[in-house]
Amino acid sequence: MDLWSRLFTREDSSKEVAKERLRLVLIQDRASLSARTLEALKGDLLKVISEYLEIDDRGFQVDVARDHNALALVANIPILRVKRTL
Template identity: 50%
Template sequence: MLLDLSKLFGRSKNSKDVAKERLKLVLIHDRANVSPEFLEMVKGEIIKVIKNYMDVDESGLDIQLTRTKSDEGDGVVPALIANIPIKNVKSSGK
């Protein structure tokens, strides 16, 4: 079951955006060897935690799982890259 974040947060996407998002998930899956469902769960959890402390611009949200060189040798390791535009920092946390 693929979690559609746009439905969860009330944003609607056109078919071009949906196709682009699906392609990104397939590419990420191939690079990081995780399922698209797993990546969507991670995105949802990250958003949930950050929203306890900050107001974020979800339209600009970009979270990717990719591979990068290891600092400890010549191997390649998974890397989580998140671009989360912050509108406002909440003063008291929740």
């Protein structure tokens, strides 16, 4: 059934694109980070983590949350497998 849904659903629907843009605007507003800085941070994290773990980058999310007066960096990193280390 998963293959069926992949074939006949649009992954990049305008609703999902708008939802992601709004999420990024809210994150930027909460943390006072530019969208460019947040995307650069996400890219750097993805690059470093990928050296040690094979991850599903489609599910990789980085958010900034505010708890009272503190900011927290929250990452959701779907791990597919651990890479062998030398």
